[in-house]
Amino acid sequence: MGIAKKIDLAIGVLGVLLLAHAAHSTIQYRAALKIKEEEFSRVSFQILVEVLVSSALCLWAALSVPGTFLEILPDSKHDRILQLPENLDFMIFNHRGKLFPPKLDVN
Template sequence: MAMNTSFTIGIIAISMLLHAAYSTIQYRTLLKITEDEFTGPPYEVLVELMLVMVLSLFAGLTVPGNFRSILPDSDENR
């Protein structure tokens, strides 16, 4: 997969994370207005956060490219 596509997926994941945070803040504000107790974020936000985790993991592993050797004797370290 091209690095550009992985980078785009990473940007989408960050956007979704910001959306989940905004949705939770909005939900808490609604609960304050209705004087209900906050027990946790809505189910939709939890599903969105799980999807963000998967997309972020994928983007984080594919964007940097190839892994390099960390052995002290390796020619790549010179």
């Protein structure tokens, strides 16, 4: 694993930790409001910013850690739907579509 991947992974871990901290801060904020006997209307601006930053860090890591996107080749013979009849165990023919009569074109 290269140094860039390790940095991206560390960014993702930091994002998850910040998100957990934001959840914990929200719980503490609501508990403080209950003690003060005030109504909970919305979270504080600091918690909202923390959630947005941590979500951006998690998104960055989710897009960069797994690797580069590969293009789908239309002429490739691998993973095509034409190869499905080799494994008939997962083909289901008993479904709601049988309730509707087939369209017959009588001309």
